[in-house]
Amino acid sequence: MKLTRRGVIQAAAALGAVQVLGCASSPKAGPGDDKDNAPGKPLNILILGGTRFLGPALVQVAQARGHTLTLFNRGKSNPGLFPDVEKLQGDRDPDKGEGLKALAGRKWDAVIDTSGYVPRIVKASAELLAPNVEQYVFISSISVYKEMTKSNLNESDAVGTIPDETTEEVGETSYGPLKALCEKAAETALPGRTLNIRPGLIVGPDDGSDRFTYWPLRVAKGGEVLAPGDGEDPVQVIDARDLAAFIIRGVERRSTGIFNVTGPVQPMKMKGMLETLREATGSDARFTWVDSAFLDQQKVTAFGDMPAWVPRTGPEGGIGAVSITKATQAGLVTRSLADTVRDTLTWFHALPADRQEKLRAGLSAEREKEVLAAWHQTKGTAKAG
Numbered sequence: 001m002k003l004t005r006r007g008v009i010q011a012a013a014a015l016g017a018v019q020v021l022g023c024a025s026s027p028k029a030g031p032g033d034d035k036d037n038a039p040g041k042p043l044n045i046l047i048l049g050g051t052r053f054l055g056p057a058l059v060q061v062a063q064a065r066g067h068t069l070t071l072f073n074r075g076k077s078n079p080g081l082f083p084d085v086e087k088l089q090g091d092r093d094p095d096k097g098e099g100l101k102a103l104a105g106r107k108w109d110a111v112i113d114t115s116g117y118v119p120r121i122v123k124a125s126a127e128l129l130a131p132n133v134e135q136y137v138f139i140s141s142i143s144v145y146k147e148m149t150k151s152n153l154n155e156s157d158a159v160g161t162i163p164d165e166t167t168e169e170v171g172e173t174s175y176g177p178l179k180a181l182c183e184k185a186a187e188t189a190l191p192g193r194t195l196n197i198r199p200g201l202i203v204g205p206d207d208g209s210d211r212f213t214y215w216p217l218r219v220a221k222g223g224e225v226l227a228p229g230d231g232e233d234p235v236q237v238i239d240a241r242d243l244a245a246f247i248i249r250g251v252e253r254r255s256t257g258i259f260n261v262t263g264p265v266q267p268m269k270m271k272g273m274l275e276t277l278r279e280a281t282g283s284d285a286r287f288t289w290v291d292s293a294f295l296d297q298q299k300v301t302a303f304g305d306m307p308a309w310v311p312r313t314g315p316e317g318g319i320g321a322v323s324i325t326k327a328t329q330a331g332l333v334t335r336s337l338a339d340t341v342r343d344t345l346t347w348f349h350a351l352p353a354d355r356q357e358k359l360r361a362g363l364s365a366e367r368e369k370e371v372l373a374a375w376h377q378t379k380g381t382a383k384a385g
Contacts, residue, residue: 039065039252046070046108046133048092048125049115051078053206054139057244058112059085065248072103073115092116094124103128110135110251118168119181126189135254137195137247138186142260142322143176144198151234151312151321155198155258183258195255197247200262200322201308204239204340205347211307212237213348214362216341219274220281226368226375227287228295228306231271234320235308238263239340246332259327263334267321270309273337280338281345290375298371300363307361 045062049055050071059069059082070086079087088102092115103125111133116122126136144159159180167174187194203212218225238261246261271287278285292302292311302310310319324332348356363371 039067042066042068043109043251044068044070044107045251046072046103046106046111046129048072048111048113051081053208054202054240054244055114056081056206057204057240058114058247061241061244061248062251065252067248070106070108092121092125094121100125100128105132107132109133110137112137112139112247112251113186114139116182116186117170117175117178119165119178119185120168122182123185123189126186130189133190133193135193135195135251135256136186136190137197137251138183139247140179140183140196140198141176142198142200142262142319144180144183145176145318145322148316148318149314150318152323153260153318153321154323155260155326192256195247195250196258197243197250198258198260199243200236200238200260200319202240202243203237203308203344204241205343206240207344208360210359210361211303213344214307214359215274216277216281216345217348217359218362219277219285220283220345222283222285224372225274225285225287226306226363226372227270227274227289228300228302228309229270229289229292229311231269231274231287231289233270233309233312235268235270235273236262236264236320236322236324237308237337237340239335242332242334246327249331255330259330260322260324261327261332262322262324263332264337265324265328265332265334268337273308276337277341280341288372288375290371294375294378295371298374300371304361305363305367 045067047055047058047069050059050069051073055071059071062069069082070088071082072088072090074091075087075089090098090100090102092100094100108129111125111129113122113125113136116125116138122138129136142153145153146158146160147153150157160177161180162174162177165181167178170178183194183196186196201211207213242263243261246259250259274285274287292314295306300306302314302316310316312320
């Protein structure tokens, strides 16, 4: 089944020694609310981006822990957010408009780069800020890895490459390698002072992609649900708020190196995920498991039409089983999936009606019915569980 790396998520070797990020007291702890991880002195933190999805989560966690924030962006996305936070306007690309001029001469304890995709642009910000920040945190992706068929990928595994490292076209084959080159650019500019975070699929409230939200909505609706594969394919997601908490604690501890950061801490399979969604939403959903070969014939795509799902035997089969041992040993905490589901549904149902009618991922109700009908006709069965 075809799957694009850019659709999945979002350096040549581990980058130096790693410091502990700290442990949380409870697997259900939310960002910043565990007493055992009280922050030290307040820090001044610059965020490149900061107004979409992970950015706001970072701001909220950092503020809750007593830190001072500055956001640098073009001022186009959600400009009214965080009226009490300093905002600097410019462009990540130094060749556009005022570029990075607003950052010149300013000092921060750390910078978190949430919006870097092109090595040239990351290099520009990292080199400009290197004399004036103690730590550079780059948000990368588990899509950097070269051999995505492999399970249990860890931070020392090889990353993907591209023939032309100067390309700035972010696409199916270049997204992962470009992210790896961005990691390298940051580390080169700030050797031994860079923390590279490789998230898996980021989910939860404020996710504008609907790459996970489709499932809580569909399961809550009930009835017969088209479920991909046999239920045994591994799935990994991380709530943006848990990712933000891990990152901010890494800033507080001046952590360096590379971390795969996804979840949940306890391994999860597609069947378990959907059953958790059914329980959390209290629906009467019945799951009809349809094998990947048939879905391929029906041109139903993994991670697009069937969000969050990747067949374990496919070319991207390892994407749902990436090792997070290093992060969990460093204190990664992931809240219960049920909590994420409930919060996501609350957020989504508060959106304008026209937005709720236009999901950006997943099958339409009509298409789902067509595929299920074709499956039952082929198999001569109408069983759903």
